[in-house]
Structures are given as C-alpha cells and as structure tokens.
Amino acid sequence: MPPEASPSLPHGLSRRGLLSAAAVAVGATVASPLLSACSGKKSGGPGTTSKSDVDRALPAYLANNSVNADVPSVTGVNGAISDPCFLSYPTSPVTTVSGLVGSGGSYTTMTPLWGAIPASSGNAYYATVNKAIGATLKLQPSDGNTYGDALPPVFAANKLPDWIMIPGWLNVQLNLGEAMTTQFADLTPYLAGDKAKQYPNLANVPPAAWAAGVWDGKLYGIPSYPSAAVFNGAYFYRKDLLDSAGVSVTGFKSADDLAGLGKELTNAKGGVWAFDDLFGQSAAYVSQLFQFPNHWGIDGSGKLIYKYETEGIVEALNWYVKLVKAGYVHPDAIANNNQNAKQRFWSGKVLIQVDGTGAWDGLDAQSGVAANPGYVRQALPLLSPDGAKPPTIELGNGAAMFSYLNKKLSAAQIKECLAIANYLAAPYGSAEWLKVNFGDEGVDYTMKDGNPVLNAQGNKEVATTFQFLACPPAATVPKNGFTQVAKDYAAWQGDAVKHAVKPLFFDMNIAEPSQYSAINKPVDDTIDDVRFGRKPISAFTDAVDTWRKQGGDALRTFYDGIRSKYGTGQ
Structure with missing residues (x-):
C-alpha cells in the first residue's frame, strides 16, 4: 500500500x-x-x-x-x-x-x-x-x-x-x-x-x-x-514557517489562492519548495479541491460518469502542470518518490502537502521527529476550484x-x-x-x-x-499532551461535516467484474506523466478513450444495472 x-x-x-x-x-x-x-x-x-x-x-x-x-x-x-x-x-x-x-x-x-x-x-x-x-x-x-x-x-x-x-x-x-x-x-x-x-x-x-x-x-x-465523518484527507501547511515568512492563508477560497503561494514560498537554492505532491495517487486528493468524484458520479444529463471523464480532472491536471513547470513542486515528488514525503514536510523542505487526517495528531511535533522545535501543522480551509462555488468534501464509508x-x-x-x-x-x-x-x-x-x-x-x-x-466510534483526543492539536482538528472536522457529500454507491459492497480490475492502471500512469509534464494533456484523453473501449463502458453498464436494481447508496 x-x-x-x-x-x-x-x-x-x-x-x-x-x-x-x-x-x-x-x-x-x-x-x-x-x-x-x-x-x-x-x-x-x-x-x-x-x-x-x-x-x-x-x-x-x-x-x-x-x-x-x-x-x-x-x-x-x-x-x-x-x-x-x-x-x-x-x-x-x-x-x-x-x-x-x-x-x-x-x-x-x-x-x-x-x-x-x-x-x-x-x-x-x-x-x-x-x-x-x-x-x-x-x-x-x-x-x-x-x-x-x-x-x-x-x-x-x-x-x-x-x-x-x-x-x-x-x-x-x-x-x-x-x-x-x-x-x-x-x-x-x-x-x-x-x-x-x-x-x-x-x-x-x-x-x-x-x-x-x-x-x-x-x-x-x-x-x-x-x-x-471519514474524510479523504486535508491540505496541510507548516503554520510555524508560514508565520515566520509573514504569509497568511486567511481568506483562502480557491485553487488559485493555493497556487499563488508557490512563488512566495519556494526557494529552490535554499532547498525549500512550496509544494509536495498535491494530487495524490489516482487523483485521490485533488478530487476534493476540483470537486470531481473519486469513483463514479452523475453528469448533468443523469448519465453515470467516471472520474476520468469529468471536466474537473482536466482542470486539475492543467492547474498542477503549471505548478510543476514553475518549479514550485519538490523534485522528489515529481519523481514519484513518496516514501520520504512525510520527512520532507517535517524537515521543512516542503511547506504544503496532502495527507490523511490521521497525520494530524501532534506526534510529528515530538522532539526528534520535526526539525523545528516550534513545529506546527495546520490544515487549509476547504477550497473550491474558483472560490465562487461552496467547497465540498467527499464522505468516506463509515x-x-x-x-x-x-x-x-x-x-x-x-x-x-x-x-x-x-x-x-x-x-x-x-x-x-x-x-x-x-x-x-x-x-x-x-x-x-x-x-x-x-x-x-x-x-x-x-x-x-x-x-x-x-x-x-472514533474520538479526537490529545496525544502526548498536544491538546491544541486536538482542538484544531476538532474545529476543522466540525467545519468539514457541513460540506460533506456522499459519493455514489456509498457504503455498498459491489462485486465488480474481475476482468476489468486492471484497466485503471494505464490511465493512472498517464495521469502521472501528464501532471509531471512528461506528456501532453492529449495523452490523458487518449488513455481515457482506450479505457472506455477496454472495459470502462462495460463497467458503466454494470453500474447502471446496480443503480437500477439497488439504488446508489445507503
């Protein structure tokens, strides 16, 4: 994993x-x-x-x-x-x-x-x-x-x-x-x-x-x-280091607000980059920011549509490519080296990253883990693509x-x-x-x-x-005396539940046909190539066309059958 x-x-x-x-x-x-x-x-x-x-x-x-x-x-x-x-x-x-x-x-x-x-x-x-x-x-x-x-x-x-x-x-x-x-x-x-x-x-x-x-x-x-209240994760930032730099995220609403920190925070010669991988494997995190489903959704005409087929993922790719080309993303993230992603954040080599909410427990601020004794992790407020739409966050299974x-x-x-x-x-x-x-x-x-x-x-x-x-049931509690961390997380989660959306087929066990279990990987690999600037956006659209022919459309028919007989979630 x-x-x-x-x-x-x-x-x-x-x-x-x-x-x-x-x-x-x-x-x-x-x-x-x-x-x-x-x-x-x-x-x-x-x-x-x-x-x-x-x-x-x-x-x-x-x-x-x-x-x-x-x-x-x-x-x-x-x-x-x-x-x-x-x-x-x-x-x-x-x-x-x-x-x-x-x-x-x-x-x-x-x-x-x-x-x-x-x-x-x-x-x-x-x-x-x-x-x-x-x-x-x-x-x-x-x-x-x-x-x-x-x-x-x-x-x-x-x-x-x-x-x-x-x-x-x-x-x-x-x-x-x-x-x-x-x-x-x-x-x-x-x-x-x-x-x-x-x-x-x-x-x-x-x-x-x-x-x-x-x-x-x-x-x-x-x-x-x-x-x-199971959520996909959050966009975290080093509040201690942003405060030292006089940078505030108060009032942030959009993806462009986030991108705007790239130039302000990146100092490649000093070994500091604004961003780590903000996309996530198979677009797991950026889907929250650009409001497309992690799996299946429904388009404006009522048709089932997979995340690869949404306008949101194309917008996200174009947005992320600009960050990479501008030099705001850590080179190890571009190389898909995620084994040391946490350490890059802890040591202050990157100032903004995505991670699961479980990372926000205060234990990373213990002596010997984070380099800065004043280390403070915080999460950005929920954002939307343009700041005009209300933010949303997809609710995970209970x-x-x-x-x-x-x-x-x-x-x-x-x-x-x-x-x-x-x-x-x-x-x-x-x-x-x-x-x-x-x-x-x-x-x-x-x-x-x-x-x-x-x-x-x-x-x-x-x-x-x-x-x-x-x-x-889960409870938020201090770890090793980090009471403020517990309060901060509780406040973030308390706001997030007000923007929760249930994904299609929520909490359902669905036996998906095994012959199509591998069709996503070529698309996910192409997503990596595109977002890191190795291939043009057309390579992604071509990969999605192939995905449809190799089983994506058949899966749509399969899920339409489930939708008709069993509904779309609990």
Whole structure:
C-alpha cells in the first residue's frame, strides 16, 4: 500500500504509525467475483445488497452518552457527524461492561500492524487485556506494509484464523465477495436489529459503519475504527514557517489562492519548495479541491460518469502542470518518490502537502521527529476550484476495515467472540477503553496532564492489535499532551461535516467484474506523466478513450444495472 494514502481512516488511529500506510477507501467497496457481471442483467453479483435488505441486517443503534465530550460533535449534512473531542480522560472512568465477558475460550487472530511488532511472550499488555476479557486472543500481528501479500496464501490454503481483520482496500485482491458465505460466520442472527442490544457497546457503533460489512443481505463484518465523518484527507501547511515568512492563508477560497503561494514560498537554492505532491495517487486528493468524484458520479444529463471523464480532472491536471513547470513542486515528488514525503514536510523542505487526517495528531511535533522545535501543522480551509462555488468534501464509508469470524466456529464460540468484541468496543472515557488501549497504569502507562501516556515498557508492548478486531466510534483526543492539536482538528472536522457529500454507491459492497480490475492502471500512469509534464494533456484523453473501449463502458453498464436494481447508496 502506498505510504502517501492515509486519508480515509479516523484521526489519531494509532500510536505506532498505522496511518502512514493506510489506503484510500472509495465510495463503493468492491470485491472481484468469479463470474462476469456485465451481461446487462440487473444483478450486482456477490455482495450487492438493496438498501432495505441492508437496513434489516444492521444492528439497532443504541447511543452511549455516559461520557460528555469537551468539544461536542457537530452534526453536518448527508449524515456526517464530527467526532467528539475529549481533552482529558475522566478521573473516574465509567464501567460499561459488567460480569463475565469471555468463557475461557482461546482464539487465533490475524491483524496488520504498521510499526514495530512487539514480542508476544511475556507481554504484560497482552496478558492484562486477555485477563480482562476472560479469554485468550492469540495475537500474531503481521507487517501492515506486506499484509496484502500475507493474506492470499492463507485464503488459498484454507487456513484462516478464528478472527481476522481485512482492510477494505484488499477486498478486490482477496475476492472477498465470494469468500463471505464459504469462509466467514454470518452475524445477522446475533446482531441484526434489537438483537444487538445485548452487546450495547457494539450497538453504539453508528449504522453507517456497519453497512459496508453487509454482503448479500447478511452481516459479516465488525467495523474497525468507525466514524460518521471519514474524510479523504486535508491540505496541510507548516503554520510555524508560514508565520515566520509573514504569509497568511486567511481568506483562502480557491485553487488559485493555493497556487499563488508557490512563488512566495519556494526557494529552490535554499532547498525549500512550496509544494509536495498535491494530487495524490489516482487523483485521490485533488478530487476534493476540483470537486470531481473519486469513483463514479452523475453528469448533468443523469448519465453515470467516471472520474476520468469529468471536466474537473482536466482542470486539475492543467492547474498542477503549471505548478510543476514553475518549479514550485519538490523534485522528489515529481519523481514519484513518496516514501520520504512525510520527512520532507517535517524537515521543512516542503511547506504544503496532502495527507490523511490521521497525520494530524501532534506526534510529528515530538522532539526528534520535526526539525523545528516550534513545529506546527495546520490544515487549509476547504477550497473550491474558483472560490465562487461552496467547497465540498467527499464522505468516506463509515468504516474502511472490518474483522470477520471464521465460519467453523460454533454458535457458542461466536457469542463469546461477540461478547469480547463488545468489551473491545467500549467507548472513550470508560475503564474498558483504558485497559484495551493502554493496559495497566504503572505497568505500561502513566497519567500525564490528565491523559494516559505510554511509558518505556508500554512503548515496547502496546500496539494497535485488539482494536483491529473491534473498537468504539472514533474520538479526537490529545496525544502526548498536544491538546491544541486536538482542538484544531476538532474545529476543522466540525467545519468539514457541513460540506460533506456522499459519493455514489456509498457504503455498498459491489462485486465488480474481475476482468476489468486492471484497466485503471494505464490511465493512472498517464495521469502521472501528464501532471509531471512528461506528456501532453492529449495523452490523458487518449488513455481515457482506450479505457472506455477496454472495459470502462462495460463497467458503466454494470453500474447502471446496480443503480437500477439497488439504488446508489445507503
């Protein structure tokens, strides 16, 4: 997975660097079937579900309001709600789970981990959480950077663990639509409707987060890091360095406002450039700025149109080419070297970059990471192409990752795992959340300025593991004392939800025909060549024409069938 693409995951997801490697979640999660679905029949293939069937499979929502946020959620538009912001942990955390949780069972798990993998032997953190849940979860995290390579052999050998987390961006690669009924347990009988109320912490997860865990009308997935405000990312700038240069972004509204900083901030002889890659892989970030869809959209005549076919992407290419030709973009970005993009920003070699919102957690301002002790990351306000149109930001699925239980488990084992998941999903501010995320006070963490902070042992033992199996709705919290960062992010997200737009086929699992899975790559490669000035804009339009002939038009017919039969989103 490309390290640049961390956009769609919730803020502050991991203390161990997960967000540096996550990928973009598009509006419709797709999984490649074993059959061709482009025949003109109005069938979505494996995975596709009507809204009414999704609603029947979803757990009934039961909000947990036991802890009041310091900065309450903001209700925006199109179902977007910002995450609550907590500036300090309650001195007397509430208890949300009473009595026995597990029944002494033992379960193998498989989850990714972006960062150092802790030793499992003698790990006090693992031991204390397993003791709390009354069962043994055998945690064997796998390198997140190669997780996509590790999973296929496990599927092929039919050696799935009891409990596994699968990021949505691997659905196609794993042919997940076909795997659901053969490999994973149907959770609908245990969680649909009011049945979820026996697991109140799971019922506290918003319905939009569960929706993409529904396949063929049945619920299979347990959401990981759910949120009602998942966004593709932000345009970040080094506020400390812009302030030093006397440059203000107050009143910025348009793409040209942003471009105007190029000349003002670039000092190539001094090793400083205004911009890093502002486009993103497959136009993931610039689509927000120029207001074209990340996947499919509808044109003025009501016709389905893919992002390659929009006027917006052509405008974005022409805009970006000017920045490159003017010398305002860092040479490593032009060379498509994104491995060091974060470091370029931290060190002040570039002053404006795009990244996922999870990068905005304050941890990059720690000593030894950023070169400038006064380092401050801020996000630009949402912009539009010309500043006249109101800005928009595309809403991502309520969850981009799900965990699944093995179909071989008995009903009693499934219930035990769901009881464990209910414990792991305890909300921020609870005693259970503190245990799951930090272990025992004095062993793996201490309290500092009202918040838990990992100590030396905790930094070796505690990693994002249990949370990939189940966790509560996202919350914005300070990391290592960076309270202002939490406030700033909460304010940005609170504004963003007011401009949220749902993409077409939002929160739907669609089994896209596998024979067309590779047709986008030549276009994406051409986009890179055009935006970096290696080819003319005509090369892009030619590539799109080829894309249509090689399957783009067939996919349009396929999605028209889904649109006709199942609608365009949840």
